[in-house]
Amino acid sequence: MGKQARTPQAREDRVKAILAAALDQFSQAGFDAARLDDIAAQAGVAKGTIYLYFESKERLLEALVASTISAPLEALEKRVAASPASASDLLRDFGAFMTQAAADPDRRRVMHLVFSEGARFPALARFHHREVISRGSALIRAIIAKGRASGEFVHDEPERFPQLAFAPALVAAVWLHVFDPIEKLDASGLIEAHIAMLLRALTREVL
Amino acid sequence: MGKQARTPQAREDRVKAILAAALDQFSQAGFDAARLDDIAAQAGVAKGTIYLYFESKERLLEALVASTISAPLEALEKRVAASPASASDLLRDFGAFMTQAAADPDRRRVMHLVFSEGARFPALARFHHREVISRGSALIRAIIAKGRASGEFVHDEPERFPQLAFAPALVAAVWLHVFDPIEKLDASGLIEAHIAMLLRALTREVL
DNA sequence: CGAAAAAATGACCGAAAGGTCATTTATCAT
DNA sequence: ATGATAAATGACCTTTCGGTCATTTTTTCG
Numbered sequence: 001m002g003k004q005a006r007t008p009q010a011r012e013d014r015v016k017a018i019l020a021a022a023l024d025q026f027s028q029a030g031f032d033a034a035r036l037d038d039i040a041a042q043a044g045v046a047k048g049t050i051y052l053y054f055e056s057k058e059r060l061l062e063a064l065v066a067s068t069i070s071a072p073l074e075a076l077e078k079r080v081a082a083s084p085a086s087a088s089d090l091l092r093d094f095g096a097f098m099t100q101a102a103a104d105p106d107r108r109r110v111m112h113l114v115f116s117e118g119a120r121f122p123a124l125a126r127f128h129h130r131e132v133i134s135r136g137s138a139l140i141r142a143i144i145a146k147g148r149a150s151g152e153f154v155h156d157e158p159e160r161f162p163q164l165a166f167a168p169a170l171v172a173a174v175w176l177h178v179f180d181p182i183e184k185l186d187a188s189g190l191i192e193a194h195i196a197m198l199l200r201a202l203t204r205e206v207l
Numbered sequence: 208m209g210k211q212a213r214t215p216q217a218r219e220d221r222v223k224a225i226l227a228a229a230l231d232q233f234s235q236a237g238f239d240a241a242r243l244d245d246i247a248a249q250a251g252v253a254k255g256t257i258y259l260y261f262e263s264k265e266r267l268l269e270a271l272v273a274s275t276i277s278a279p280l281e282a283l284e285k286r287v288a289a290s291p292a293s294a295s296d297l298l299r300d301f302g303a304f305m306t307q308a309a310a311d312p313d314r315r316r317v318m319h320l321v322f323s324e325g326a327r328f329p330a331l332a333r334f335h336h337r338e339v340i341s342r343g344s345a346l347i348r349a350i351i352a353k354g355r356a357s358g359e360f361v362h363d364e365p366e367r368f369p370q371l372a373f374a375p376a377l378v379a380a381v382w383l384h385v386f387d388p389i390e391k392l393d394a395s396g397l398i399e400a401h402i403a404m405l406l407r408a409l410t411r412e413v414l
Numbered sequence: 415c416g417a418a419a420a421a422a423t424g425a426c427c428g429a430a431a432g433g434t435c436a437t438t439t440a441t442c443a444t
Numbered sequence: 445a446t447g448a449t450a451a452a453t454g455a456c457c458t459t460t461c462g463g464t465c466a467t468t469t470t471t472t473c474g
Contacts, residue, residue, distance in 0.1 A: 030327055032239030036462065046423045048464080057462065116323035118385035120237055129389045155407070157400040163382065163392070164401055167374035174377065175370065178325035182336045185370070193364040194371055200362070200411050201404035242431065253453040255434080264432070 015053055017043040022064050027109040027177075031061055031117050061113075062123050068110045072097055073135055080142050087147025088199055094143065094165065095195035102172040102187040111173040137162035144202070153202040168194040222260055224250040229271050234316040234384075238268060238324050265328065268320075272331050275317045279304055280342055287349050294354025295406055301350065301372065302402035309379040309394040318380040344369035351409070360409040375401040 021042035025034040036057060040047040054060040076097050080090055101107050111128075118125035140162040147153030158165045172187040179185070228249035232241040243264060247254040261267040283304050287297055308314050318335075325332035347369040354360030365372045379394040386392070 030237070030239060030324070032237060033327070035460090047462090048423055049421085051463070052421070112326075115381050115385055117237070119319075120240070122388065125385050126389060129386055133386065134390075155404070157404050161397045161400050163378050163397060164375065164404065167378045168371065170378055170381065171370050171374045174322050174381070178322055178332050179336050179340065181329065182333060183341075190368045190370060193368050197362070197364050197371065197408035198404070201408035204407045204411050243433085244431075247454095254432090255453055256451085258433070259451070 014043075014045065014049070018045065018050055018053060018060075019064050019067050022060050023106060023109055023113075026061060026064065026113055031057075031113075031121075058121065061117070061121065062127070065110055065114060065124055065127060068107060069131055070101075070107075070135070072100060073132070073139070076139060077135065080139055080146075083146065087143050087150060087152045088203070090143045090146070091165075091199060091202075092195060094139065095191050098166060098169040098172075099188045099191045102169055102176075102191065108173045108176055111170070112177045115170075115174065136166055140165045147202065154205065155202050158198070158202075165198065221250075221252065221256070225252065225257055225260060225267070226271050226274050229267050230313060230316055230320075233268060233271065233320055238264075238320075238328075268324070268328065269330050269334070272317055272321060272334055275314060276338055277308075277314075277342070279307060280339070280346075283346060284342065287346055287353075290353065294350050294357060294359045295410070297350045297353070298372075298406060298409075299402060301346065302398050305373060305376040305379075306395045306398045309376055309383075309398065315380045315383055318377070319384045322377070322381065343373055347372040354409065361411065362409050365405070365409075372405065 018039065021039045022034075024042060025039045028034070036047050036050060039060075040050055043050075050060065054063060076093060079085070079093065083090070085093070101111075114124055114128040118128065141159050144153060144156060144159040148156060148159075168191050172185065172190060175185045176187065225246065228246045229241075231249060232246045235241070243254050243257060246267075247257055250257075257267065261270060283300060286292070286300065290297075292300070308318075321331055321335040325335065348366050351360060351363060351366040355363060355366075375398050379392065379397060382392045383394065
């Protein structure tokens, strides 16, 4: 006597297809220029179908950003909380996390979308800040604080400005979308170099 | 027997007013959503007048980005070329340059526009890369090379990845447009902390 | 099987905005 | 002054979507 949709899986697949197509089109053309008709065509549905699942174009964008939550971030959070590792190693882990994020085209595209459209759609900026930025910042602060407590680190800039720690991830996301056709960027090399500098800058003895 | 416009100055003022209004509207609403009618109204001209000076909306955007060339960058370039100063001081100068750039709303808005729309308008990305990014990169490389030659610096990451040096400027431009309503950022503090870390990371003796 | 309910479709509507151009206004030469 | 020229205007045209909804298709259940 079930009464819910006969296709719990099919329904989810459809939503996923729409979101994937939307990410593609939004990322390619920008929010305004992207056409619902194209998104529908790419997702293999009719335009009207999109409105069965999403209220409006804007809600579709919000759902899209919301659907790309950071599972990997949670793993790192646990690792830092458990903390058998040294602060230096945790910082290296953070670098690995950024490298991974920069290598994932979907995540990069969502990040770039947020940076591009976030000013006009506060819900987007708010969500991304809450789910990614503030969590990443807390992580950095925890790692630096731990390093300072243990004596590994003798400076505190990233505790005051966590942005300094994840700046290269932001640079990579923007660069790969905007300047890569002009000048290629080795994102993982960039992040590796960044972490190396960060460790030297933090661990250095006071002059 | 003059035959040119009766108003050489008025003509230039009009172009400036249009560009200023365009920056305002593009930056506020994004390229697509910005209305030519609004730009015209804000500039105090009729819509048709814009088309007397610019071929299309897209050309207006390009002209806008092109009109914000970095005079300060040129000063720094000369200073580095002349080079009586130490590499450390030059790096501090570069920090001051970034602070200044981050504090100028117009420049920030242009940067954010390039990051947001550059992927769709290659002419924009190309121009900004040529006039700002590549010149900034060359500057960084020259400063680091000089420091390494003189023995001041014993590491070379920013020479391989100049992006590491100007990442905070990019972060500031994005942050102040997207996340500032949610969490304020002290851009000059950020850049100051960044330069401090950079100097420690570069000058450290080999362990 | 067949009726009813649900899901999907895509032709259509209306608003919005980029771009045009006939008309008006200001400037200049004589 | 006045005709000629250039500049500016803004009503208008046209196209382009976001969003709707009557119709069609699929699924469910007695």
